[in-house]
Amino acid sequence: MxxxxxxxxxxxxxxxxxxxxxxxxxxxxxxxxxxxxxxxxxxxxxxxxxxxxxxxxxxxxxxxxxxxxxxxxxxxxxxxxxxxxxxxxxxxxxxxxxxxxxxxxxxxxxxxxxxxxxxxxxxxxxxxxxxxxxxxxxxxxxxxxxxxxxxxxxxxSRVLFYNKDLLDEAGVDPASITDWDSLRDAAIKLTKWDGDKLVQSGFSLKDVGLFNNWIGQAGGKMIDDSTNPPTAAFNTEAGLTVLKYWDQLLNQDKVYQLGFEDGFGGDGFKAGKVAITFNGPWTLESYKEAGLNFGVIGQPQGYNGEKSAMMxxxxxxxxxxxxxxxxxxxxxxxxxxxxxxxxxxxxxxxxxxxxxxxxxxxxxxxxxxxxxxxxxxxxxxIRSKVFGYSDLEGLALIPQLQKYVAGEITAEEALSNAEKQGNDILAEAAQQ
Missing domain, CATH: 3.40.190.10 (Periplasmic binding protein-like II)
Structure with a gap:
């Protein structure tokens, strides 16, 4: 494009x-x-x-x-x-x-x-x-x-939206959610299953496109612009840390299920079926009109105390x-x-x-x-200003992350594949 x-x-x-x-x-x-x-x-x-x-x-x-x-x-x-x-x-x-x-x-x-x-x-x-x-x-x-x-x-920027009623019911203090560990603890307490059916998600993981936000909190970055041409920088320990955290929430703690929000118009939080989600100020009026009793929390810190958000x-x-x-x-x-x-x-x-x-x-x-x-x-x-960055995310990284969360490839394969494809995109963009 x-x-x-x-x-x-x-x-x-x-x-x-x-x-x-x-x-x-x-x-x-x-x-x-x-x-x-x-x-x-x-x-x-x-x-x-x-x-x-x-x-x-x-x-x-x-x-x-x-x-x-x-x-x-x-x-x-x-x-x-x-x-x-x-x-x-x-x-x-x-x-x-x-x-x-x-x-x-x-x-x-x-x-x-x-x-x-x-x-x-x-x-x-x-x-x-x-x-x-x-x-x-x-x-x-x-x-x-x-x-x-x-x-x-x-x-x-996106921050954490939380449903006050659901947190009160589960005895979760929103002020306690400050980092990845406390977010995970809260998500586990807020998740409800009826047999093999998820009826309430503790935390939405529908948007793998937020990887650029997560990797900053893990101490990493998306692009190395010190090279000529610039190169992808997400195939690192920081990138793996993000994907391992996602895997923990999805497949071990089972606080979310892929496709869960499809039945709620794509927004399970608005439907009262997701307790915590990332979203931005553009949703405020919509959530208020829906009668939601909600609050917001700033970005959670990574394991080493990093704070990051995308503007x-x-x-x-x-x-x-x-x-x-x-x-x-x-x-x-x-x-x-x-x-x-x-x-x-x-x-x-x-x-x-x-x-x-x-x-x-x-x-x-x-x-x-x-x-x-x-x-x-x-x-x-802000997102990287490197020419070709948008295509790196949209055409190389996000498709691989979607395959990863679907269980089709490993975390290492996802990042490696995206790195190779992304570097080709950046190299071609640099020649234009």
């Missing part, structure tokens, strides 16, 4: 001479088309693209209404785009790009070098923007070859060739650099702000659930 997307990036615009990567036009250099300086007395109409859909559209529209009513120069409208990244490339080729894009930060390293995004360095310098006001990993994720292409907007989230970017870059920049500043606006969007949507001052607002610190998410960001890191 990555190769196909890159093939569509062939038509790019020529960059300036300010150090921006080749094929990238710094935002603000196309002022002749900027409606913000039109002086017509009417609001400049701006369009924001994004992949958020469903209930999230109303959330975004409410936030945009706040901006539109806060001043009399600009009016921003949101438009949902399926396959948004690929559509953006097509729009650039036809000179029909939106003004702003709600951007998955992880995609920056793929699309910025191909000219899809405008550099924001000139704007940041002109307005003396202090980028340390945002979580450093989020800024790093929106930076490519030393050039900043976007401003972080939201952050997220995701979105940012705001200006596409290459945008006709209203100055106006777009004003909108971006309003949402990301005025902490009260980040707090307001969390109240609307449950998304945590990437602005650190906003994240320390009493709205978060005084809330037992939001505070845990906010505190997790202090030690959360």
């Amino acid at each position: 990555t190769t196909a997307m890159l093939a569509g990036c062939g038509k790019t615009q020529t960059g300036g001479s300010d150090g921006a990567s080749q094929g990238t036009t710094p935002a603000g250099t196309e002022k002749e088309a900027d409606a913000s300086s039109a002086g017509s007395g009417e609001k400049a109409e701006l369009t924001m693209w994004g992949s958020w859909s469903g209930d999230q559209v109303a959330q975004l529209e409410k936030q945009l209404e706040g901006f539109n009513n806060s001043q009399d120069k600009y009016h921003v409208t949101y438009m949902v785009q399926d396959g948004m990244e690929q559509k953006l490339l097509t729009a650039i080729a036809s000179n029909e790009v939106p003004d702003i894009v709600l951007w998955d930060r992880f995609n920056t390293g793929v699309y910025a070098p191909k000219g899809a995004l405008a550099s924001l360095d000139d704007y940041i310098a002109k307005d003396n923007v202090d980028m340390t006001q945002f979580y450093a990993p989020a800024v790093d994720e929106m930076t490519s070859a030393g050039v900043v292409y976007g401003i972080p907007l939201t952050v997220d 995701g989230g979105f940012g705001l970017v200006i596409p290459n060739g945008a006709k209203n870059p100055d106006a777009s920049w004003e909108f971006i500043k309003w949402w990301t650099m005025q902490p009260e606006n980040g707090v307001e969007f969390c109240k609307i949507s449950g998304n945590l702000p990437a602005n650190k001052e906003a994240a320390k607002d009493p709205y978060f610190m005084d809330d037992d659930i939001l505070r845990v998410f906010s505190e997790t960001m202090d030690y959360a890191g």
Whole structure:
């Protein structure tokens, strides 16, 4: 998939001479088309693209209404785009790009070098923007070859959700769950079988894609980027430690059974049939609407006390060739650099702000659930920015981990196979 997307990036615009990567036009250099300086007395109409859909559209529209009513120069409208990244490339080729894009930060390293995004360095310098006001990993994720292409907007990470009623019934104190050993003890107490049928799982192990989170807690890492080309780094003692822990929970303690949650729409926790699960802030409103009595706990420590979490989230970017870059920049500043606006969007949507001052607002610190998410960001890191990493996970590692938990191959075979396939992917990506 990555190769196909890159093939569509062939038509790019020529960059300036300010150090921006080749094929990238710094935002603000196309002022002749900027409606913000039109002086017509009417609001400049701006369009924001994004992949958020469903209930999230109303959330975004409410936030945009706040901006539109806060001043009399600009009016921003949101438009949902399926396959948004690929559509953006097509729009650039036809000179029909939106003004702003709600951007998955992880995609920056793929699309910025191909000219899809405008550099924001000139704007940041002109307005003396202090980028340390945002979580450093989020800024790093929106930076490519030393050039900043976007401003972080939201952050997220998974933590442990627990069902208060089920823990009370089993006599488990959630405060006691601090590391892998105590998590295992709690999961055993919370699991119920009726003969050979699992009726209540103590802990969900449905998502092997969280391996990147677990290996950090085991003291390992996914990628060695000190080599040329970069290489997979998970076929180690740390990687084996994770898989052995999974095996213990699945096959020895039997706190979970593969496919158990399929009968509950894929979410046994929401159905009240899973006592503890990993999930993120995007599920908060859904769980509240379901009437669940739940709480959250921070990431458990590994055997040697390591704490690790993976930070995701979105940012705001200006596409290459945008006709209203100055106006777009004003909108971006309003949402990301005025902490009260980040707090307001969390109240609307449950998304945590990437602005650190906003994240320390009493709205978060005084809330037992939001505070845990906010505190997790202090030690959360991002996925590797190495080119080809996404395919390494999705095409090489995860399929092997699925075979392992299904009992088809050993832990050693899973990691070895994934390492070989992953290194081939990274080597091929490095040549593109």
